[in-house]
Amino acid sequence: MAAEEAAVRAQAEAVRRLKQDKADPDEIAKEVVKLLEMKAQLGGDEGKHKFVLKTPKGTRDYSPKQMAIRERVFNAIITCFKRHGAEVIDTPVFELKETLTGKYGEDSKLIYDLKDQGGELLSLRYDLTVPFARYLAMNKITNIKRYHIAKVYRRDNPAMTRGRYREFYQCDFDIAGQFDPMIPDAECLKIVHEILSDLQLGDFLIKVNDRRILDGMFAVCGVPDSKFRTICSSVDKLDKMPWEEVRSEMVGEKGLSPEAADHIGEYVQLHGGLDLIEQLLQDPKLSQNKLAKEGLGDMKLLFEYLTLFGITGKISFDLSLARGLDYYTGVIFEAVLLQPENDHVEEPVSVGSVAGGGRYDGLVGMFDPKGRKVPCVGVSIGIERIFSILEQRVEASEEKIRTTETQVLVASAQKKLLEERLKLISELWNAGIKAEVLYKKNPKLLNQLQYCEDTGIPLVAIVGEQELKDGVVKLRVVATREEVNVRRESLVEEIRMRTSRP
């Protein structure tokens, strides 16, 4: 017993220290829960559980206002997906653990596993691409153009990466099927361009590269095959770290020779357009490498299509783009916002990417029992960053966003008219009118009007003894305070007319 008591005291001390040091509140909460559990186990009335009121780390609720903004964003994105002829599918939030195993490389440790409760071993989906590949293989589909908007789950450490959630929405658009090269790939890029333009998020850039070019480049720089993937992930950090740091990671941690590292450095700091592609096609070393030649050839074709789409102004062929996921086999791309999120920051805030994707020709084959390949290319729009930008914008503009669509409040100024209000509102609902009533038998008119102001309800339908006798309802316009008596039979039409104007 003494040992346990000592343990509790130690834990209490730890909590005190954390609070004193103003540690991460999530961490404090966790240690507090631990302390209380230890106390509870000791028994006695120390066990009174203080409940921790929060959502899990890295997740959040959406308030009505946030939902309204979210709705806008989704509508814009879905409009674009549909404009390009995509059908929508949905898949379960969890998959068999084995479905997700081996698809995400180093990121596999970020997958949420479900507890073994005696049935199948399950994991929460990490993205929407692997479920899509599974869906294709399962249903023996060889070509489809689909979109899928849903939440995915990653046990990231949100503390380290600002604004990174563990539960977040992805909006995916993918084209599966064997087609003539680069046309669907180009369409994906057009879609990213359309969405980011439609949402008016400011200036953006779409970086493009190709796995084959990367692999070919590593080969000619003398990187051993076995180090391809790990060097790739170092190169990927060039958007966050300067070349010097990336170079020392390659040499210091990944065991690359300094010559090879320098050689890589000559290439990965390059970015440009068709001219760069032409230049590299002439590069003596690269042009000897089959893979690089293939990649560069397709990149040239891609740029020709993008020119026809008129979007090359925002596209950059960037040899430092590496992208984490293992399953990419061809073109890869990533869209980043360039403008500062707001004017108060001196330098553009690094927001990271808002969209990314690429070609992944081998993934469906990993699911198909006969290994039948279905080539795929797709893009994933990262909604969270877009949300927070728009949320901030709404905040700054003081735009009043309504969270309901109510057209009229049914009210009364006199007492004992609840029955009449209920009768009237029932008529309005039955006619499809969006109406509310206060849940009070005898509410004050002022409170009812205030409710309208607070929630943006434009009209009030006031019942009164005299009006009832006369067969009319007093309709009041909240904004102008004008009041007009409307015949009961015409009330629905009158409300419709007055609320249909934009």
Place this chain on the structure above:
Amino acid sequence: MLRLGPLAAAGRLLPAGPRLGLPCPSGGWVSLSRSRPPGPVGDRGLLARQVRAAAGSAGGGRSPALKTPKGTRDHPPAHVALRDRLLAAVVTCFKRHGAAAIDTPVLELRETLTGKYGEDTKLIYELQDQGGELLALRYDLTVPFARYLAMNKITNMKRYHVAKVYRRDNPATTRGRYREFYQCDFDIAGQFDPMIPDAECLKIVHEILSDLQLGDFIIKVNDRRILNGVFAVCGIPESKFITTCSTVDKLDKMPWEEVRSEMVGEKGLSPEAADHIGEYVQLHGGLDLIEQLLQDPKLSQNKLAKEGLGDMKLLFEYLTLFGITGKISFDLSLARGLDYYTGVIFEAVLLQPENDHVEEPVSVGSVAGGGRYDGLVGMFDPKGRKVPCVGVSIGIERIFSILEQRLKLRSEDEVR
């Protein structure tokens, strides 16, 4: 862990990279699912191609089982289109009544869900302890709502929430029951004059089921206080209230005789008490029944029953003003599973056969249900501050499968 031949096993180890499993020098194979240490990184591409070629020729079943988890399903485009139409119709109704939407995470802290679902707690999906907080998947949208209210110190709100919930039901035993399914919830939180919000919830159920043109339906209404009052005057010990409740709840699926013998045989009620309960729970009707019970010599002595009956009368008066009493039945056998209801409870069932080919109406269970739960938010509030709530949950999946069936049968008809 399946023991396959070495090459096939290697094929399976393969996509995970050497990190997830290496051939041991001893000749065995490191189990795939257990190992997660950072092993030597590297040669995924080359080794992959070589081993895959070998595995292919060895004919090993190397690809994972191609299925969705038990109790879940994909939704192909046609499904999603129909489902979205349904959801849109439901949301239209919610918006017509002035509700605002919210959303909550699919994950909740385990302790948030603990102690809220009674016997059903074993059906909760838990997440593995991976070194962080202990988590679980939400079981409904009501508990998250109560948490949201307490967390944001909200004292009144009218909200709707359309989202998926997760229950480790046994789909084999309950036809058409999925483990992942949509719920459409509408709830009114706040201290108001009695029964007005409760009546609006019933109006909403009526509107939705009518709008969706699912055929004839009935909404059964009862009250926890009336039930408890009935049990009290029938001599049931308080300790047996909840278990008696769950037996009474089975009256929609079993005849009274069977329910009675479960009460006496399994739940240990005296035959007299059981018979006494039988006199009440087989009753259903409207305002007249309420008046009758208000006059009942025994019930009128019970404070709780009187309260419940008084509110039931008020409710029916409002429902009359709403013009919907034709489809409402005050039914004393309605008990409803969840522990957190404190007042009125209701459940909507479809009456018409799903299709003309079946001789007897198929039992689909309820398509909507809800009630008043005044104590739930207080369980979350650190000071125990109460926020009374009433709400309804539309069982969209049931409705969906009914419509699916109808479409299927209609097209089969056309073929004929």
